Amino acid sequence: MKQMIIEGEHKLTGTIEIGGAKNSAVALIPAAILANGICTIKNVPNISDRDALIDILELLNCKVTLNNNELIIDSTNLKNTSIGAKLSNRLRASYYFMGALLGREKYVEIHIPGGCNIGSRPIDMHLEGFKALGATIETHGDKYILSAKKLTGTDIFLRFQSVGATINLMLASVYAEGKTIIHNAACEAEIINIADFLNNMGANIKGAGTSTITITGPTNHHDAEITVLPDRIEAGTYIILGALCGENLCIKNIVPEHLEALTTKLKEMGANIKINSDNIVLNATKNLKPINIKTLVYPGFPTDIGQPMSVLLTQANGTSLFEETIWENRMGHVPSLNKMGANIKVNGMSAIIEGPTKLKGKEVIATDLRGGAALVIAGLIAEGTTTITDVEHILRGYENIVSKLTKVGAKIELKEI
DSSP: OEEEEEEOOOOEEEEEEOOBOHHHHHHHHHHGGGGSSEEEEESOOOOHHHHHHHHHHHHTTOEEEEETTEEEEEOTTOOOOOBOHHHHTTOGGGGHHHHHHHHHHSEEEEEOOOOOOSSOOOOHHHHHHHHHHTOEEEEETTEEEEEOSOOBOOEEEOSSOOHHHHHHHHHHHTTSBEEEEEETOOOOHHHHHHHHHHHHHTOEEEOBTBSEEEEEEOOOOOOEEEEOOBOHHHHHHHHHHHHHHEEEEEEESOOGGGGHHHHHHHHHHTOEEEEOSSEEEEEOOSSOOOOEEEBOSTTSBOHHHHHHHHHHHTTSSEEEEEEOOSOTTTTTTHHHHHHTTOEEEEETTEEEEEEOOOOBOOEEEOOSHHHHHHHHHHHHHSBSEEEEEOTHHHHTTSTTHHHHHHHTTOEEEEEEO
8 A cells, every 4th residue: 555745845847748648548458459469558657547448458368568658568468367356446448358358359347346435436328339339248146248249230328328328339330230329429539449440440430520420340350559648637637736836837648628628727717727739738826716617528727637626726816616417426535624724614525615715735645646746736735744644545547646746846756654
């Protein structure tokens, strides 16, 4: 077990380079087995979720080579075997092996996937889509068995624009006979990244990035390469930090249009922010204005940025409203923030935040990935020392977070306990 120790109230200056997107990489890695050959994925972030997925690939007899941030996956000799709870529960994204193995092998055994406790996170839309394609689904305790004699293209209507369901159904559909149309598909940039990878293999996918995606199959899948797009959630986290304690802090290797929901809100608050073609420069700003935040599906305000954003709202002059609409357990970080001196009142999936409040270093617990990131931000602006336990949540999604922050002037260290 690890803990993170942070000495607060230091200005951050210099450049933070953004890595590959976690939410894209964790789908690209399982998708590689659809090629039945050798795939190269570049700009893969150095996070623990990557390592968990590699362990699953090796269980399936794939040959995996990791060279810095380049991952080479050879699935030529794949052996389809049951993915047990010990592996699948290490991360939510293990469920992408459902779609990939169902598509390639027409059979998959996997235990219920794990991940952060931010809500019930059902996979019913994934399963309904697989059934529509022709799969039969059995459950034995916490294990799912999916099988099909063949997959047949069809129209699939998602009740909600789910990123996970959209990607999983794309993975399965590339081997389905005929045309599959996913209606009300998620529109995130990560969806485009996955579709580009599959098309590079030989798939026929159109409409990625819109609410209607068409997959025509089956297609022959050959060796392919892809580069993971920059992580807009990592970038957003450090951009918020720059608005609080930056001194010409440059967040580099970004796609500005992927961050417009956040940067628009920061401008509304009066933050000192300069947006360039591939970077954003920030300076700490006093007299920030209170605002209302409501998380929505893309291109709305990202749910994964809501918790870090709530820390910024504690420093605004007045009353702000933070409303979460995606996951019901996004307020797990609030007790720790209040312990540090914040004034936040939670009502269900909403929080009223009174500011500005002086935060003081305390011992706190990271309850989930993005809640943990919020506590890192809080610790960096707090008076004194903050100790965060259960930081494994944070390390799942933030590449080299300690070294990146240390490089720009933070006093932060990771310790084994």
